[in-house]
Structures are given as C-alpha cells and as structure tokens.
Amino acid sequence: MLTPVKRDTGPSAALGPADEADLIARCRADDRGAHDEFYHRFRRPIAANLYRVLGDRTDLDDLVQEVFVIAFRGLERFRGDARLSTWIYRICVNVALGRIRTRKRRPNAIGVNDLDSAHADPSLVERPEMPDRALERHQDQARVYRALETLAPKKRLVLYLHEIEGLDLKQIAYLIDSNPVTVRTRLFYARREFYRAIAEEPES
Amino acid sequence: MSRHVAPHRWADAFAGKLDDSERALMDRHAESCAACQRTRTRIAGASDSYGSIRTQPGPELPWDSVRARVHWAVSKEKRAQSQPAGPPGRRVPNLVWGVLAATAAGALALVTPPSPPSRPAAPVAHVTSPVAPPAPVVAAPPPAAIAGLVIRVAGSGARDVMIDGVRPDDLFARHLGAGTVIATGEGRVDVQFGDASAFALGPRSTLELRRFDSSMIELVIDGTIDLEVAHRAAGQRLVVVAGEHTVEVRGTQFRVSREQAGTTVSCRHGLVAVRDGSAAQVEVGTARRIQLAPGAAVSSDQIVPLSVDELASLASATPIRVPLWNIDALVVGSAPLEITTVGPRDVRVDGVELGLAPLSVRVMPGRHTVESADSAGRYRRVGWVDVAVPSAGSKPARLEVPAEVPRTAGVAERRRQLREGIDQARLARCTRSIAKAGLTGTYVQVELAVDASGAVGFLNVIDTDLPSATASCVREVLADVRFRQGAPATWREKLDL
Numbered sequence: 001m002l003t004p005v006k007r008d009t010g011p012s013a014a015l016g017p018a019d020e021a022d023l024i025a026r027c028r029a030d031d032r033g034a035h036d037e038f039y040h041r042f043r044r045p046i047a048a049n050l051y052r053v054l055g056d057r058t059d060l061d062d063l064v065q066e067v068f069v070i071a072f073r074g075l076e077r078f079r080g081d082a083r084l085s086t087w088i089y090r091i092c093v094n095v096a097l098g099r100i101r102t103r104k105r106r107p108n109a110i111g112v113n114d115l116d117s118a119h120a121d122p123s124l125v126e127r128p129e130m131p132d133r134a135l136e137r138h139q140d141q142a143r144v145y146r147a148l149e150t151l152a153p154k155k156r157l158v159l160y161l162h163e164i165e166g167l168d169l170k171q172i173a174y175l176i177d178s179n180p181v182t183v184r185t186r187l188f189y190a191r192r193e194f195y196r197a198i199a200e201e202p203e204s
Numbered sequence: 205m206s207r208h209v210a211p212h213r214w215a216d217a218f219a220g221k222l223d224d225s226e227r228a229l230m231d232r233h234a235e236s237c238a239a240c241q242r243t244r245t246r247i248a249g250a251s252d253s254y255g256s257i258r259t260q261p262g263p264e265l266p267w268d269s270v271r272a273r274v275h276w277a278v279s280k281e282k283r284a285q286s287q288p289a290g291p292p293g294r295r296v297p298n299l300v301w302g303v304l305a306a307t308a309a310g311a312l313a314l315v316t317p318p319s320p321p322s323r324p325a326a327p328v329a330h331v332t333s334p335v336a337p338p339a340p341v342v343a344a345p346p347p348a349a350i351a352g353l354v355i356r357v358a359g360s361g362a363r364d365v366m367i368d369g370v371r372p373d374d375l376f377a378r379h380l381g382a383g384t385v386i387a388t389g390e391g392r393v394d395v396q397f398g399d400a401s402a403f404a405l406g407p408r409s410t411l412e413l414r415r416f417d418s419s420m421i422e423l424v425i426d427g428t429i430d431l432e433v434a435h436r437a438a439g440q441r442l443v444v445v446a447g448e449h450t451v452e453v454r455g456t457q458f459r460v461s462r463e464q465a466g467t468t469v470s471c472r473h474g475l476v477a478v479r480d481g482s483a484a485q486v487e488v489g490t491a492r493r494i495q496l497a498p499g500a501a502v503s504s505d506q507i508v509p510l511s512v513d514e515l516a517s518l519a520s521a522t523p524i525r526v527p528l529w530n531i532d533a534l535v536v537g538s539a540p541l542e543i544t545t546v547g548p549r550d551v552r553v554d555g556v557e558l559g560l561a562p563l564s565v566r567v568m569p570g571r572h573t574v575e576s577a578d579s580a581g582r583y584r585r586v587g588w589v590d591v592a593v594p595s596a597g598s599k600p601a602r603l604e605v606p607a608e609v610p611r612t613a614g615v616a617e618r619r620r621q622l623r624e625g626i627d628q629a630r631l632a633r634c635t636r637s638i639a640k641a642g643l644t645g646t647y648v649q650v651e652l653a654v655d656a657s658g659a660v661g662f663l664n665v666i667d668t669d670l671p672s673a674t675a676s677c678v679r680e681v682l683a684d685v686r687f688r689q690g691a692p693a694t695w696r697e698k699l700d701l
Contacts, residue, residue, distance in 0.1 A: 021512055022509070024512065025491055025509065025510065025511070025512050025515055026491060026509075028491070028512075028515055029472070029473060029490040029491030029510075029515065030282070030473055030490060031490060031491065035275070035278070036271075039271055039274065043265075043267060043270070043271075044261075044262055045262075046262075047262035047263065047265055048260070048261055048262030049262075050262070051260070051262045051263060052257060052258070052260055052262075057263050060262075060263065060265060061265045061266060061269070061270050064265060064270055065270050065273050065274050065277070068270075068274040068278075069274055069277045069278060069281075072274070072278045073278070073281065076519070080512070136249070137252075137253060137256055139249075140249035140250055140252065140253035141253045141256065141257055143246065143249070143250060144250050144253055144254075144257065147250075163215070163254060164254045164257050164258055165258060166254075166258070179667065179669070181645075181646065181647060181669040182667075182668075182669045184669065185643060185646070185669040185670070185671075188641075188642075188643055191212045191215065192210070192211075192212050194212075195210075195211035195212040195214070195215050195247055195250075196211050196212075198211065198243075198246050198247060198250050199211040199242075199243040199246060199247065201246075
C-alpha cells in the first residue's frame with residue numbers, strides 16, 4: 001500500500017513564533033550564525049516551491065539565491081503580520097512570477113517541465129510506482145505544465161496556487177499582493193483557458 | 205444535454221463542486237460524444253496529477269555554492285550602504301602617483317652629476333656595531349581637534365536646544381568642539397562629526413564634549429544619546445561616560461541612556477565595552493542590552509537580547525548624516541530649512557524621510573520638495589522651497605505645512621449626488637457581458653474630487669476586479685454624473701455591481 005506522500009515543509013515547520021522572532025532579530029542584527037540558520041531552515045522549501053511553480057530546474061540555484069537575497073534585504077521591514085514561512089513563500093511566488101514573465105519574453109529559454117527527472121526523496125515514498133502508472137502520471141503532469149505555459153503569467157500563478165496548491169482566494173491574494181475579488185476574477189478566466197488548453201492539446 | 209460540456213466543468217465535477225444530477229447529465233452526454241469523453245479523460249488525469257505535483261520534493265542543489273553567493277550578495281550590499289563614497293577628487297589615483305614618482309626620478313637624474321666610470325669594487329670590511337644607535341626621538345604631533353556640526357533639530361520645541369547655556373541664533377553655523385555642552389528640551393538634535401560618525405541627543409538630555417580630538421572623544425551624557433560611529437583607527441578612542449559607568453567603542457551603533465533609575469546601553473550592531481567604577485568590564489554585542497542600576501558592578505549576567513521593537517527603535521533613532529563631510533564647506537555651502545507643522549507630522553524632503561516635524565534640517569542651496577504624511581500615512585506634496593546660500597543675517601528658509609483638511613467635509617452630500625446621478629441602465633449594459641459569463645458580485649472603487657462649483661477635479665479607478673474594458677465603461681458612466689454647487693469634497697467610493 002502506498003502511504004500518502006508527506007509535504008516537504010522542511011525544518012521551518014518546527015519553528016515556533018518565539019523562535020521565529022528571535023531568528024529575525026538576530027538576522028536583523030547581522031548575526032552570521034542566524035543568517036546560516038535561516039538559510040539552512042528555508043533552502044529546501046524554497047527550492048521545492050520554486051521548482052513546483054515553474055516546473056523545471058533551469059537556473060533554479062539562481063532563483064533560490066534571489067529569494068534569499070530579497071528575504072535578507074527585506075527582513076528589516078518584515079512586520080510579522082504573517083508567519084515567516086508564509087512571507088518567504090510570498091517572495092518565492094513573486095520571484096517565480098518574474099521568472100515566468102522572462103520566459104514569456106524569451107520563449108527559447110523555456111525548459112518545459114522535468115519534474116520527474118529530479119531525484120525523489122526516498123523517505124517520502126514507501127514503494128515505487130508501477131512503470132505504466134508512472135509514465136501515465138508523467139504525461140499528465142507534462143500536459144498540466146504545457147497548459148500552464150499557455151496562460152498569462154498572473155493567471156498562471158493564480159491557477160497554480162488555487163488548483164494545484166489548493167490555496168483559497170484570501171491566501172492567494174496575500175501572496176500576490178492583490179485582493180480576493182481580483183483573484184477570483186483572474187481565476188475565473190484562468191480556469192477556462194487552462195482546461196480548454198488541456199482539452200484541445202493535439203494528440204502527441 | 206445537447207451542447208458540449210465546457211472543459212472547466214469537468215474539473216468542477218472532479219473537485220466535487222457539482223451536484224449529482226448535473227454530473228449525471230454530463231456523463232450521459234459524454235457517453236454519446238467522443239470529444240467530451242476525451243476531454244473528461246484528460247481533465248481527470250490532470251486533476252489526479254495535482255497531488256503528485258504538490259508533493260514533489262525539490263531537487264538537490266549545490267547548497268554551499270548558493271550559500272556563498274547569497275552571503276556575498278548580501279554583504280556587498282551592506283558594505284555599500286555603510287561606506288558612502290568619498291567626495292570626488294579626494295583619492296589620488298595610483299596612475300598619478302606613478303607619474304609623479306617617474307617625474308621626480310627624472311628630475312633627480314638631471315641634477316645629480318654623472319658618476320665616474322665604475323671601477324671594480326674594493327673589498328670592504330663590514331663592521332657591525334654591537335649596539336644599534338638610538339633612533340631619533342620624534343615628538344608626536346598633538347591630536348587634531350574635531351568639530352561637530354548640527355544637521356537636524358527635530359521634535360516639538362525644536363528651538364529648545366542650548367549650546368553652552370544659551371539658545372544660539374546661529375545653531376547650524378556653530379562648530380561644536382571640545383568643552384561644548386549641548387542640552388535639549390523636548391526636541392532632539394543630530395550632530396555629525398565625521399564622514400560616518402554622528403550622534404543624536406534625545407529629549408531632556410545634556411551632553412558634554414569633554415574631549416573631542418582625533419585621538420580621544422570623551423562624551424559625558426545625562427539623558428539619552430544615540431551614536432553611530434565609524435570604525436576607530438588604532439589609537440583612537442571613543443568613550444561615553446554615564447555616571448560611574450563608561451562605554452567604549454571601536455565602530456558601531458549604540459544607545460546610552462542614563463536616567464535616575466540607572467544606565468542602559470543598547471547595541472544595534474558592533475561591540476561596546478561597558479566598565480564600572482572598579483574597572484570591571486563586560487562586552488555588549490550586536491542586538492544586546494545591558495541595564496545597570498546606579499552604583500552596580502557590571503556583569504555578563506545583566507546582558508539580555510534586544511526585542512524586535514527595541515531594535516526597530518534603535519534603527520529609527522539612527523542619527524542623520526550628510527554624505528560628504530567637509531565641515532568648512534558645509535558651513536558656508538549649506539543652510540537650514542525649517543519645516544513647521546500643526547501638530548507632529550512625518551515629513552520628507554526630496555524624498556528622504558526625516559521623521560516628525562516641526563524640524564530644521566541642513567540642506568544644500570537650491571529648490572527642495574517637501575512632502576508630509578496624512579493621517580493615513582500617505583505622503584502628499586506640500587510644496588517646494590528655495591534655499592539660498594547662507595549669508596550674514598539671513599533668515600533660514602521656512603515652509604509651513606498646512607493643517608490636514610478633514611476629509612469628511614461635504615462628502616455625505618456629494619456621495620448622495622453621485623449615487624443618484626448614476627445612469628443605472630447604462631451601468632448595467634457595461635457589466636452585461638461579464639454577468640452573462642457567470643461573473644457577478646464584482647465591484648469598482650473610485651477616488652473623486654469635486655469642487656464647490658460641482659466640477660469633477662479627478663476621477664480615478666483605484667481598484668476593481670473588472671476586465672479593463674468593462675472598468676473603463678463604468679468609469680465613463682461615473683464621469684457623466686453631474687454634481688450641483690456645494691461643499692468641495694474628495695473621497696473614495698466603492699460601488700458593488
């Protein structure tokens with residue numbers, strides 16, 4: 001029997017509000033040890049989030065670096081109105097949005113999904129899938145990312161966060177710095193375009 | 205069901221958002237429609253794949269390399285922020301030194317008589333002296349005196365700053381040297397004394413510049429002082445004396461507060477050494493604080509971490525500095541700008557936030573734009589002010605920030621007129637297409653200004669969830685509303701459509 005795959009939340013999941021405040025204070029005070037702790041806590045969740053949003057690992061290390069630089073730069077202004085992990089996720093989303101926009105401008109640079117080519121964490125999966133099921137799943141994932149590529153960047157992000165990550169409108173609004181009604185409208189059109197793209201994709 | 209099923213409806217069905225009867229209807233249609241059957245299969249596959257995408261772990265990256273790059277980028281930014289560029293022309297390029305050296309060598313060659321033809325060198329007996337001759341004693345030059353200059357006077361009672369017991373008229377032109385005593389009332393005064401060194405004396409505080417030269421700065425504080433000090437060179441000392449406790453630094457930002465209840469030393473970054481009367485010493489590091497009762501001996505147990513709020517308070521109290529420090533040039537080439545307000549208001553000059561006004565700040569001659577924050581914290585332009593080169597007897601440039609006009613004046617009536625004046629039928633035509641697509645419960649938020657004659661000053665759509673074409677159609681409907689004469693008003697209106 002396959003066990004449900006655990007969410008890769010990384011060590012940040014264990015960080016309580018008091019520890020979080022302490023870590024932020026030390027980072028603000030330029031404590032090198034705190035910077036290292038911050039980096040080690042969040043590096044894997046950040047890489048995983050970017051990877052899932054974008055669907056490929058091209059320049060992923062550059063994007064992870066960008067997220068950290070923005071985070072360290074922005075810690076001075078972090079007001080604590082959201083959890084630190086949520087705030088970092090928000091940075092990830094915005095860095096990913098920038099990346100998607102760049103890819104739209106330079107379509108040759110698209111490295112369409114290689115989600116399955118990554119090494120899966122063996123601790124997360126108890127037993128490997130059957131080959132035919134794995135192939136089918138890979139095809140479905142590839143089709144999803146190809147359909148995502150057809151959407152405008154903002155619509156793509158909203159659709160990803162709602163349909164795939166399962167976030168509600170309010171959460172998405174916070175992440176993309178918008179309001180829930182705007183998100184709803186964007187989602188309304190994005191869903192139609194996305195599922196139409198899946199349905200109308202020519203047979204390979 | 206005769207029409208094809210829209211693809212997103214299949215996604216709704218798989219997400220359990222449709223009732224059974226509708227789902228059954230769709231399935232029945234798909235049984236007889238190959239296209240819908242294929243769509244259903246594909247969307248089922250896509251919907252199933254969301255879970256696996258969501259739980260996909262990230263790939264392994266060269267973490268050490270990424271960490272090094274992050275560290276490099278962050279520290280480079282911090283270095284750039286903490287080391288303002290020196291004035292142009294101060295550094296002599298290496299090339300110039302090279303040219304000078306070559307020229308000097310050439311000149312020396314010209315004035316030196318040519319040496320006779322070389323002969324074989326005669327053997328020389330090297331005699332080593334058993335005792336090296338004493339080095340000539342060179343008297344150390346006396347340390348150069350330092351002078352400070354007032355950069356900003358802020359807070360209520362900004363004029364309430366005393367230098368050596370008097371309220372000087374030429375506060376911004378004074379060189380503050382050793383022996384000066386500065387006292388504040390309810391205001392706060394920022395004094396710069398080097399490229400990257402400055403202090404801010406808090407309200408109800410007295411500071412004596414007991415020693416103020418290049419080898420030793422000794423400040424005696426009673427009250428609160430925030431210091432930001434450039435890194436001290438070897439042999440340079442900076443000591444703050446607070447009662448029986450002394451605080452010594454190398455290069456840091458910190459606050460010393462001496463009250464009746466005791467002395468508190470808070471260090472934002474860097475390291476400070478705190479000593480008591482018995483010369484016992486502890487070091488207070490970054491984001492740490494030590495609180496000492498009067499007469500108490502120092503001990504490392506008294507050091508506690510600063511809270512986020514305390515750190516923020518230290519950050520906001522950072523003394524203001526001008527980027528190019530040349531005291532003589534600043535005295536003749538800059539002048540104070542006085543900004544007055546009705547009640548405390550945050551102000552910006554040329555986009556730089558200066559904190560709560562009323563205040564006076566040192567600026568360069570020329571035209572400066574002043575903005576003030578309204579009650580919502582938004583900066584709005586107040587106006588510009590010309591600041592002249594200072595001359596004897598000239599008064600400081602002054603700008604009065606008018607009191608904020610209450611926003612409620614006339615708004616209720618104008619709002620009613622807007623609601624009554626909207627052509628509802630035309631508005632309905634604007635939103636018809638999106639309503640047909642199933643999108644209801646939308647809104648548009650506008651910002652309007654109407655003057656006393658009823659003319660619309662501006663009408664901006666500031667937020668909406670409508671597509672742009674629909675939003676501009678709605679805006680046109682609103683722009684055609686006619687207002688009567690009445691009170692002027694500026695307000696925001698949210699219309700649910």
